[in-house]
Amino acid sequence: MKNKYILILSAIAIVFISGCAENREPLKIGVIAPLSGPDTIWGERMQQGIDLASQGKDIEVRYEDGVCKPQESVTAIRKLMEIDNITIIIGEACSSATLAIAPIAQENGVILVSPSSTDPRIPKIGNFIFRTWYSNTAEIEGLADFLEASNYSKVALLYTLNEWGENRKSTLVSSFNGTLISEGHEKDAADMRTPLIKIRQKNPDAIVIFGYTNDMLLALKQMKELNISKPLFTTTTVEDPTFLELSGNLSDGIIYFSPDIKISGSFRSDYMEKYGKEPHQTAATSYDSFNILYDAIMSVGPDSRKIAEYMENLNYSGASGELSFDNDGDVRRAVIAKIIKNQKPENYGDAQ
Amino acid sequence: MFPYFENLIILGSIFSILSVSLNLTMGYTGLFNLGHAAFFAIGAYVSALLALGLGMPFWVCIIAAALFAALFGFLLGFPTLRLRGDYLALGTLGFAFIVEAVLKNWTDVTRGPLGLPGIPRPELFSSIEMYMLLALVFLAATILITHRIVNSPFGRVLKSIREDETAAQTLGKNTVRYKMIVLTTSAFFAGIAGSLYAHYITFIDPTSFSLPVLILLLSAVIIGGLGNIRGAVAGAFLLILLPEPLRFIGLPSNLVGAGRQMIYAVLVLVILLKRPQGIFGEHNLRGKRK
Numbered sequence: 310m311k312n313k314y315i316l317i318l319s320a321i322a323i324v325f326i327s328g329c330a331e332n333r334e335p336l337k338i339g340v341i342a343p344l345s346g347p348d349t350i351w352g353e354r355m356q357q358g359i360d361l362a363s364q365g366k367d368i369e370v371r372y373e374d375g376v377c378k379p380q381e382s383v384t385a386i387r388k389l390m391e392i393d394n395i396t397i398i399i400g401e402a403c404s405s406a407t408l409a410i411a412p413i414a415q416e417n418g419v420i421l422v423s424p425s426s427t428d429p430r431i432p433k434i435g436n437f438i439f440r441t442w443y444s445n446t447a448e449i450e451g452l453a454d455f456l457e458a459s460n461y462s463k464v465a466l467l468y469t470l471n472e473w474g475e476n477r478k479s480t481l482v483s484s485f486n487g488t489l490i491s492e493g494h495e496k497d498a499a500d501m502r503t504p505l506i507k508i509r510q511k512n513p514d515a516i517v518i519f520g521y522t523n524d525m526l527l528a529l530k531q532m533k534e535l536n537i538s539k540p541l542f543t544t545t546t547v548e549d550p551t552f553l554e555l556s557g558n559l560s561d562g563i564i565y566f567s568p569d570i571k572i573s574g575s576f577r578s579d580y581m582e583k584y585g586k587e588p589h590q591t592a593a594t595s596y597d598s599f600n601i602l603y604d605a606i607m608s609v610g611p612d613s614r615k616i617a618e619y620m621e622n623l624n625y626s627g628a629s630g631e632l633s634f635d636n637d638g639d640v641r642r643a644v645i646a647k648i649i650k651n652q653k654p655e656n657y658g659d660a661q
Numbered sequence: 662m663f664p665y666f667e668n669l670i671i672l673g674s675i676f677s678i679l680s681v682s683l684n685l686t687m688g689y690t691g692l693f694n695l696g697h698a699a700f701f702a703i704g705a706y707v708s709a710l711l712a713l714g715l716g717m718p719f720w721v722c723i724i725a726a727a728l729f730a731a732l733f734g735f736l737l738g739f740p741t742l743r744l745r746g747d748y749l750a751l752g753t754l755g756f757a758f759i760v761e762a763v764l765k766n767w768t769d770v771t772r773g774p775l776g777l778p779g780i781p782r783p784e785l786f787s788s789i790e791m792y793m794l795l796a797l798v799f800l801a802a803t804i805l806i807t808h809r810i811v812n813s814p815f816g817r818v819l820k821s822i823r824e825d826e827t828a829a830q831t832l833g834k835n836t837v838r839y840k841m842i843v844l845t846t847s848a849f850f851a852g853i854a855g856s857l858y859a860h861y862i863t864f865i866d867p868t869s870f871s872l873p874v875l876i877l878l879l880s881a882v883i884i885g886g887l888g889n890i891r892g893a894v895a896g897a898f899l900l901i902l903l904p905e906p907l908r909f910i911g912l913p914s915n916l917v918g919a920g921r922q923m924i925y926a927v928l929v930l931v932i933l934l935k936r937p938q939g940i941f942g943e944h945n946l947r948g949k950r951k
Contacts, residue, residue, distance in 0.1 A: 376918075391664055
């Protein structure tokens with residue numbers, strides 16, 4: 310009987326004793342990344358980017374495993390904040406984990422920069438929450454400008470009736486200054502003739518589609534059957550290799566805007582030298598996240614409020630291209646027009 | 662640094678409520694119930710949706726969560742409780758997968774894989790210290806009620822079902838009814854745990870309740886010892902706390918993830934090799950008493 314209690318007590322004791330051992334405070338940045346579990350590949354990319362960025366800099370990087378899970382990440386951020394006294398954190402990779410830790414960071418005045426979470430709700434959590442991965446706002450605004458510049462005043466929108474589609478629709482509605490005819494369809498629709506025929510009757514100048522791969526394929530097929538041939542526009546989702554392969558020549562000529570993430574400069578060559586392969590975008594955004602935070606600490610000190618202000622006024626040119634942050638702390642990146650040619654994305658400018 | 666420990670105690674308490682209630686079915690009644698994580702999920706989603714969608718106060722949410730989970734426990738009992746052993750395990754596992762699929766695909770209500778962020782903390786218990794007290798009170802209540810159940814004449818029938826269901830039936834006990842009640846009760850507590858989890862983490866998505874959670878719960882019950890309340894609590898706390906010291910041993914940064922997982926796995930294996938019946942176990946999975 311005694312043994313059992315000793316076993317449990319010693320486990321708890323180790324936590325407490327080891328927790329008390331740490332007291333010094335050098336300059337530290339915490340990283341919460343999926344370092345084990347099924348999403349490790351994202352953590353590895355983050356770690357490679359951050360390792361490369363922190364090389365030769367007088368700053369300590371403390372990694373904690375968030376496993377891409379809300380519960381694990383909550384414990385990880387508590388550990389970084391309260392045991393290591395860290396107030397500047399990069400993480401998590403997955404949106405679910407970031408959504409769980411962002412309110413904790415905000416409440417405790419901790420700067421949190423996610424290099425790869427896509428959920429649009431993340432930056433809205435507070436002024437200490439930032440993200441360097443691209444958001445879809447800029448690409449849709451780019452699209453709206455392009456439509457106006459091409460004198461398409463009457464545009465039809467075919468979109469998916471869910472949060473994902475509604476989010477994109479509302480961005481387009483607020484940024485496009487012409488007549489917009491919106492027709493929604495269920496996700497994984499079996500038939501889209503009804504919305505498509507409605508669109509055909511209105512005779513728009515161009516059609517914008519916000520849909521998932523399967524729905525986009527069906528829409529393109531039925532548009533051809535219904536003889537609807539208008540200029541087509543969409544978002545980066547079109548770059549899905551499955552879509553490009555299955556769509557055949559139907560996807561030819563689709564125009565969309567894509568964030569201008571061009572991995573460049575010394576980062577690319579350093580990365581190739583160290584890891585022997587092409588860097589993934591997440592490695593570049595993690596590299597930039599670290600450098601932005603490092604520059605911020607160097608110029609305004611480790612105070613969260615000052616760092617947040619510094620980042621809001623920042624125009625940064627890094628390994629993942631040019632970026633700045635909007636009022637929410639969401640990243641703004643330059644977008645470029647692209648066009649699908651022979652099932653491959655090409656820069657619109659080059660293709661003309 | 663205290664919120665870090667309070668966080669661990671909250672998580673330990675939530676998982677203890679789950680393992681104590683799973684123990685009620687698995688340890689005491691011998692039902693190999695793999696649907697427990699699904700009741701956890703139902704509790705969490707019901708509570709979160711009531712709080713976010715209808716702005717219900719926490720107390721309403723947690724009671725609704727428990728009742729909903731209990732209802733699903735009752736419904737699951739109809740088709741599965743006439744099954745035994747492996748068939749019951751597969752039947753309940755099937756239920757767990759159905760629940761996960763519904764949470765992922767019923768996007769109008771659950772928002773699917775996007776998950777539900779911003780679940781409010783209960784007003785009085787919004788600080789982490791108070792929430793810890795709340796979780797501990799619920800854990801204490803769960804332990805107390807479970808203790809009363811298993812030490813009552815009702816509990817003795819449960820144990821007799823575990824030891825030999827046919828013998829219990831020949832003594833005139835309606836074993837299906839007993840199993841139904843115990844599964845419903847167990848699901849009720851899982852619903853409470855789900856609600857506590859949702860309002861603590863403040864974000865839930867379907868993957869928060871998938872297979873790894875079920876495996877954690879099964880491990881907690883088995884490591885703690887089947888058929889023992891102290892064991893279930895100890896098992897859950899051990900599995901929550903055991904990975905934590907490994908954060909402090911200073912693993913090189915490229916080994917933080919993998920190294921921690923490996924040491925954790927080895928420690929769990931050592932415990933099970935040293936005590937196959939679990940820390941407090943009186944009953945192992947093969948059905949033999951020690």
